[in-house]
């Protein structure tokens with residue numbers, strides 16, 4: 001008790017909660033769960049302004065803070081973590097007390113209950129462990145900087161487990177933390193995450209409504225959440241948006257019942273699938289949460305009329321994405337939707353090549369967009385939920 | 389208005405394999421050591437199936453797997469998909485595609501997990517499509533369920549007689565393999581161990597082929613646990629090993645193999661023939677037992693349930709049930725091991741592996757061997773089981789890269805741990821082996837100085853030790869169990885034992 005309240009040399013446990021600074025690496029599935037973490041810590045009494053995320057990934061960040069700390073050679077979304085850790089450990093004007101890097105074993109998903117499992121990629125789960133190794137192998141860089149390193153394993157797809165998992169890892173770090181308040185904070189986290197997702201979905205629906213009204217095309221991005229990081233996804237979707245096409249992300253597609261029925265009702269009634277979120281007809285090995293959502297997004301994208309083009313982003317050396325390339329392309333193209341794939345994204349933005357490809361996409365969408373919309377619309381029943 | 393649905397893509401779904409076709413359709417399988425595969429074939433025959441293991445995987449399989457599926461996939465996927473594809477292609481040339489899709493089905497594990505293992509289906513599917521054999525039937529099994537009932541349309545019954553039998557086939561061949569690897573490096577007559585092992589495998593096949601029928605449910609499990617049928621069979625194997633004369637008075641480094649399941653299990657091209665290479669280089673290989681993988685599966689299940697204790701009403705009871713089964717499993721392994729006078733290596737305790745790995749790798753990080761890679765390396769090092777760890781890490785493996793990364797922290801804390809992580813790509817052998825060679829040189833030095841220390845401590849010279857050994861012919865048999873005296877190498881332990889024996 002004494003230790004919990006007054007700390008044992010690490011500043012993380014010596015300061016009152018409201019003064020604690022928590023650093024969170026802005027990596028991997030933190031991109032799809034950060035609302036959870038902010039609301040969770042805020043509910044525990046930490047100041048939201050003291051919850052610090054590392055910057056977006058950049059080569060400079062890696063050079064300045066991650067050099068010599070890497071322990072693995074693999075996909076860039078994991079490799080770049082050393083730079084994020086380094087920035088939080090060495091690069092803060094006001095030091096963080098806690099470096100909080102959750103090992104997210106499973107993910108909340110809109111497909112929950114309709115797929116075999118909701119696991120993260122093994123590298124997403126274990127990225128913190130291999131990154132940590134680079135900061136302790138010679139000497140403990142966290143201890144040297146008086147930073148408490150906390151990397152709880154969390155099963156976000158199994159909410160009942162989360163309070164215990166977080167309480168066990170934080171009880172020693174956040175003064176006086178009780179299980180009961182952890183549980184309440186977890187509830188607050190999930191509620192914030194849901195609110196955010198709902199708002200984002202509503203926004204997507206709005207975009208589609210506008211597209212429907214004007215009969216305009218839009219573009220859907222099929223990617224993992226961390227491809228939203230400009231250093232990982234290289235802002236390809238931003239360049240496309242600059243061409244005048246609204247962009248939707250798989251993770252935030254609308255899921256309202258009327259839309260789902262419009263798109264999948266016939267398949268359900270014919271017995272091909274059991275629900276709009278059932279992907280077993282195209283992807284029976286539905287263990288991986290992010291992968292499942294990409295596959296589902298491909299199905300949705302192939303049906304929504306105004307999605308005239310789907311772009312696929314994948315990182316170089318990604319072992320999870322490779323088996324999905326061919327099914328995703330086939331699903332999307334089965335409705336005549338344009339499909340473009342950027343499969344080898346790495347640390348450096350191949351600006352020249354991307355420019356040419358963006359131009360190509362712009363050209364094709366401009367040329368064929370309206371025709372694709374008409375054809376896809378003709379295949380769907382009435383009434384259209386985006387025009388009523 | 390009815391919808392025009394985009395149905396351009398449907399996941400592969402095999403035609404049924406019906407019970408009535410069992411006599412004319414051959415089940416293909418693979419992915420294990422040749423010993424286990426042979427015995428499994430006999431088990432299939434015992435249950436009335438036609439079955440055969442695929443030929444040993446080759447580098448050509450790897451290339452074909454990459455060509456037909458996708459180039460960036462992990463190399464076990466390429467090897468296994470290519471292995472199947474190569475066989476089917478040869479058979480297509482011989483009997484034509486129609487006969488191939490009618491005459492064979494492929495059965496494999498793969499329906500589970502976070503990593504590529506859970507996506508094998510897609511790679512096989514691509515390979516089959518690439519061969520123009522879209523209608524070939526393959527069936528994937530969950531690896532952690534004992535009774536999956538009829539699958540494939542009734543042609544295969546994944547029931548207790550098959551799964552428990554397969555488990556015992558693995559356990560029996562595991563202990564045999566362990567005895568083999570502790571014998572061959574020291575055999576006096578070159579080739580004798582291999583000959584005895586082949587005979588032993590044939591003998592075990594015969595026993596599995598003739599395994600008595602004990603029903604389809606719990607009775608099968610009880611019988612396997614209590615019968616002396618397999619224990620007696622292994623005793624006969626042990627008797628065959630008695631004929632092998634060994635010279636263990638040598639300083640050989642013990643090299644523990646760890647790594648990804650497939651690469652560490654399949655001796656041959658997928659692992660650059662590392663087992664044979666290490667033996668040729670003068671080491672004793674401590675092979676990876678498949679039994680440990682099943683042991684881990686029990687732990688995974690127990691860990692998942694343990695999280696629900698206090699949250700879900702029946703979790704505690706379920707946990708007790710799994711722990712009970714886990715205990716029985718360990719007991720069954722030890723019984724078979726005892727039939728070979730406990731010479732085969734013991735299974736490391738899963739709780740110890742977990743505890744050792746905990747500061748570096750969380751026990752619930754799933755995929756591949758999880759925390760076992762780190763746990764095993766530390767266990768072998770701290771418990772004096774091996775001079776060096778050779779970790780076989782497949783190119784493109786998702787979880788292995790992470791544990792190799794985490795090993796950096798382990799090496800920071802244990803700089804004396806000799807660790808050779810080899811990335812296995814299938815086509816970068818020279819680089820991998822030369823890397824291994826460097827660490828092995830250090831391991832050899834350790835084995836040598838340990839051997840010399842044992843001589844010095846026991847007050848013997850090598851000549852004196854040899855003289856004493858010559859006077860005790862029992863100790864020159866492969867079946868003599870050299871007691872451990874705290875040294876890693878069997879040679880050093882033998883020296884201490886010789887000193888003790890003659891002091892008695």
Ligand code: SF4
Pocket residue numbers: 075076077078121122123124224315317318319320321786
């Ligand atoms: S999903 Fe792909 S890119 Fe993401 S961590 Fe896993 S291997 Fe890397």
Ligand code: SF4
Pocket residue numbers: 319462463464465503504505648649650755756757782784785786787788
């Ligand atoms: S453990 Fe690694 S090598 Fe094995 S199937 Fe999974 S990703 Fe592939």
